[in-house]
Amino acid sequence: MYNYLEYGSSGDSRGVVEDQEKYDQFMARIEAGEKIEADDWMPEDYRQGLIKLISMHGISEIMGALPEKEWTPKAPTLKRKLGIMAKVQDEMGHGQLLLRVAEDLMKPYGKDRGDIIEDMLSGDLKFHNVFHMPTKTWADAGMVGWLVDGAAIISQTNMLDASYGPYQRALQRICQEEVFHAQHGEAIIMALAEGTDYQREILQESLNRWWPSLLMFFGPASAETTGSSKQDIMIKYKIRKSSNEELRQAFLDKYLPRVFSLDLTVPDETVHYDEEKEQWVYQQPDWNEFKQIIKNKGPRSKERLRLREIAYENNRWVRQALAADKVGS
Missing domain, CATH: 1.10.1200 (Non-ribosomal Peptide Synthetase Peptidyl Carrier Protein; Chain A)
Structure with a gap:
């Protein structure tokens, strides 16, 4: 009711x-x-849920460009440099697109995209746990493209028929480009997997470090774990179809066989497929650590937020000039 x-x-x-x-x-x-459109009547919890989801998605796209941006000047070949530069540019474009979608929902409150950025810098708006993590080697650039973007595709395609029209249409474009990003990452991974002993060594080491973050990517399994019913609200309003655990299982279904086919291992001896339950069994990540990471207490949280803060301050004059021009017209 x-x-x-x-x-x-x-x-x-x-x-x-x-x-x-x-x-x-x-x-x-x-x-x-x-499809519900921006000017249509909607319940407050629907609007608020969308604002939080789309703002977080948009900010995650922007913050997600930073780990790979660190490797743009250090890419091993010109071809790899051009590939990762194009990917970074795409991610920033996705962020801008999504923040515009969120901004339309915020108009009744007198808010705009600037408020979203300020909420991120203040810690009120969270972004995905994976983008708080360091990229220590070139293998990490491949891992982000292959498995992190692979996880994002699974999460985003789950909302391709979202009931909110502007978000659904934005996702159509974003998912098409994310497929190329995953292929970019897979190409790096395959080159390393077929390379020297050292290249295979840094590839396995990278997977070991990223594995807990990849499991955390979809969030805890249930409301009992999170103390929240956000999943239920999103499913009730047909913004998403599947639960966090269903998405995680879909990720494991798709990528564990590929990982094993490259003669790589995951840092979890308990991982196996339960034929009776028809699902993967795995060791739960440390959800207390997850909560700390998304509170901006991850390994690279402060440095990456500082980069965004500097960019925001350096471009304040542009926003002020545009605002003055708008008033003058």
Whole structure:
């Protein structure tokens, strides 16, 4: 039942009926597969859930460019340098696209993209755990493209039919480009896997370091673990289809056979496929560590946030000039 008191109706009996009718019509549209647009009526928890999801996604795209940006000047060949530069450019473009989608949802509150950036810098808005981690070797550049972007594709394709039209359409474009990013990463991984003993050594070492972060990527399995029902709200409103654990299992289904085919191992002796349950069994990552990482207490959190803070301050004059021009027109 739609709680009109929680979401701010007029409070009189007529307002209650009207809001209930709007909610029922809204849910009927979603159940019928219709897309909700920015100017349509929507429940407050739907709007707030979308703002948080899309803002986090957009910021993660921007912050996700930084680990690979560190390897742009150190890429081993000109071809690899051009490839990683193009990927970084794409990720920043994805971030800008998503922040525009989030901005439209924030208009009723008088907020804009600048508020999203400021929320990130203050720690109020989180970004994906994987982008707090260091990239120590060239193998890490491949690992980000192959497995991190692979995990992102699984997560994002789960929302390709999202009930919110602007996000769904943005995801169509983003997922197409992410496929190329994953292929870029896989090409690096294959070259290392077929290379020298040293190249295979840094590849295995990279996988060992990234494995816990990859398992954490999809978030804890249940509301009991997180103390939150965000997953349920997203599924209820048909923004996403699958739970965190279902997405993690899909990732393991796709990538563990590929990892093993390269004669690589994962740092977990318990990993095996349970034929009876038809799912992978694995050692749970340290979810307390996960909570600390997304609170900006990861290995590279401070350095990467500082880079974004410097960029934000250095470009303040551009925002001020554009704002003044808008007022003048």
